[in-house]
Amino acid sequence: MRRCYFDHVATNPLDARVFDAMLPYFKEEFGNPLSMYELGSKAKEAIENARGQVASLTNSKASEIIFTASGAESNNFALRGIALARQNEGKHVIVSRMEHHSILNSARFLEKMGFVVTYLPVDKHGVVDPDTVKKAITKETTLISVTHASSEVGTIEPIKEIADIAREKKIIFHTDAVATTGNIPINIKELGVDLLSMAAHQFYGPKGAGALYVREGLRIVPLIYGGIQENGRRAGTENVPAIVGMGRAAELAGSEMNSRMEHVGRLRDKLLNIKASVENVHLTGHPDNRLPGHASFCVEFIEGEAMLLLLAAKGVYAASGSACSSKALKASPVLLSMGLPSSLAQGSIVFTLGKDNSDEDIEYLLAEFPQVIKRLREISPYGKGWGIEGEGGQCIVQK
Amino acid sequence: MYSAKVMDHFSNPRNVGDMPDADGVGTEGNPTCGDVMQIFIKVKDGRIVDIKFKTFGCGAAIAVSSMITEMAKGKTLDEALTISKESVANELEGLPPQKMHCSNLGADALKKAIEDYKSKNK
Ligand code: FES
Numbered sequence: 304m305r306r307c308y309f310d311h312v313a314t315n316p317l318d319a320r321v322f323d324a325m326l327p328y329f330k331e332e333f334g335n336p337l338s339m340y341e342l343g344s345k346a347k348e349a350i351e352n353a354r355g356q357v358a359s360l361t362n363s364k365a366s367e368i369i370f371t372a373s374g375a376e377s378n379n380f381a382l383r384g385i386a387l388a389r390q391n392e393g394k395h396v397i398v399s400r401m402e403h404h405s406i407l408n409s410a411r412f413l414e415k416m417g418f419v420v421t422y423l424p425v426d427k428h429g430v431v432d433p434d435t436v437k438k439a440i441t442k443e444t445t446l447i448s449v450t451h452a453s454s455e456v457g458t459i460e461p462i463k464e465i466a467d468i469a470r471e472k473k474i475i476f477h478t479d480a481v482a483t484t485g486n487i488p489i490n491i492k493e494l495g496v497d498l499l500s501m502a503a504h505q506f507y508g509p510k511g512a513g514a515l516y517v518r519e520g521l522r523i524v525p526l527i528y529g530g531i532q533e534n535g536r537r538a539g540t541e542n543v544p545a546i547v548g549m550g551r552a553a554e555l556a557g558s559e560m561n562s563r564m565e566h567v568g569r570l571r572d573k574l575l576n577i578k579a580s581v582e583n584v585h586l587t588g589h590p591d592n593r594l595p596g597h598a599s600f601c602v603e604f605i606e607g608e609a610m611l612l613l614l615a616a617k618g619v620y621a622a623s624g625s626a627c628s629s630k631a632l633k634a635s636p637v638l639l640s641m642g643l644p645s646s647l648a649q650g651s652i653v654f655t656l657g658k659d660n661s662d663e664d665i666e667y668l669l670a671e672f673p674q675v676i677k678r679l680r681e682i683s684p685y686g687k688g689w690g691i692e693g694e695g696g697q698c699i700v701q702k
Numbered sequence: 703m704y705s706a707k708v709m710d711h712f713s714n715p716r717n718v719g720d721m722p723d724a725d726g727v728g729t730e731g732n733p734t735c736g737d738v739m740q741i742f743i744k745v746k747d748g749r750i751v752d753i754k755f756k757t758f759g760c761g762a763a764i765a766v767s768s769m770i771t772e773m774a775k776g777k778t779l780d781e782a783l784t785i786s787k788e789s790v791a792n793e794l795e796g797l798p799p800q801k802m803h804c805s806n807l808g809a810d811a812l813k814k815a816i817e818d819y820k821s822k823n824k
Pocket of ligand 1: 632732761762
């Protein structure tokens with residue numbers, strides 16, 4: 304059976320060239336970077352080389368990159384680290400409703416510690432209006448965090464505009480760039496952000512490697528205390544192979560950026576043809592200003608988990624933000640914050656493409672997916688609309 | 703995450719469809735995730751002689767609907783009323799804990815269909 308992996312926001316396959324770069328650091332070059340002898344200094348060198356590679360992908364300085372174990376750790380570190388470092392100046396933090404759980408749950412943690420958090424609304428495309436940021440700012444505000452792009456709907460946010468507003472008010476600005484780093488060009492100096500989170504497995508690097516960019520001179524309270532690794536800002540013996548892998552993945556992402564974007568963008572546009580062949584399928588997120596390999600829809604009258612199961616049976620792997628597909632049985636807050644009715648959010652399906660996907664993969668999906676939709680619609684009591692016959696025609700899902 | 707039985711009933715659901723001349727109809731919505739299950743029954747001499755369903759919901763909800771229609775078919779109304787979320791889940795060789803409420807939906811929709819029939823045939 305054909306296997307089509309369309310869930311690159313979940314994780315990416317490891318690039319074979321990245322794997323090759325990592326291998327020696329599992330075995331021969333196993334040293335602790337803090338050790339004085341050659342084994343240690345070689346590991347140290349490898350880490351610093353990787354730091355340079357990540358810095359050059361994002362147009363920052365190597366000294367501004369702190370390695371972490373994941374995008375989630377970077378987000379936790381940024382939110383807590385800055386809020387705590389500046390708590391004498393104020394205890395108000397602003398985040399958007401498009402954020403990943405690692406931002407939202409860090410914000411909730413801060414609320415428990417006595418901080419006040421404002422959650423910014425978004426428009427129907429999931430865009431944060433910089434004006435709402437301006438209005439949310441108070442004298443107490445010390446930190447703003449808005450994602451660079453939502454992995455659920457692909458919308459790219461106006462980060463530069465928001466960063467300008469923050470700088471003018473002397474507020475620290477963080478962006479979660481886990482979904483964008485390595486996938487679209489990131490120029491930190493141009494974006495004007497103070498902190499930026501990234502994760503290696505989102506650009507064909509290994510899991511277990513992330514990084515936080517922290518602008519030179521910015522004070523941040525560590526998340527993990529211990530030794531002097533990462534200049535005392537992130538203790539713990541470094542995961543050398545993973546860091547080396549992140550560096551190599553960054554290097555490859557930088558040199559292949561244009562061709563990868565062109566490739567996944569073209570395939571994505573081909574995939575969007577599904578809207579022409581099946582009725583009542585809606586694109587979620589911004590129609591143009593979105594991640595190049597990202598296609599997210601809401602399919603009316605059917606539910607996402609059921610779609611995922613039937614697709615998986617055909618070897619197609621995707622994601623959904625439906626309530627039934629989540630452990631907590633709650634619809635994706637991102638979809639609801641864009642004003643989607645919960646009935647429509649139930650039909651969420653997300654395809655995220657990668658460099659190794661082919662035209663044949665998309666053709667296979669375009670042939671199989673309409674059948675999946677048709678089958679589930681035959682089972683659904685809805686069809687001619689959201690009313691159920693004999694129920695007065697009202698949408699009982701939305702009650 | 704699902705048993706082979708669940709996957710079988712989900713992939714090849716039995717008794718799917720409308721029943722325009724149904725003797726009883728039961729519709730149940732799921733307050734947790736907003737899903738809907740509809741069961742239609744045809745009754746003769748106190749027995750369920752035909753049964754159909756329509757479901758808007760997850761894989762478990764579809765499997766539950768399919769299974770419950772199989773279980774209820776041919777049963778007397780009183781026998782059918784004893785079908786519970788546990789007995790459906792057992793027949794399906796178990797459901798993940800967070801999916802037990804989908805099983806509830808099936809048992810309740812069937813109950814409503816039987817009540818609907820009874821109220822029309824007093
Ligand atoms: S119907 Fe929503 S979880 Fe089963």
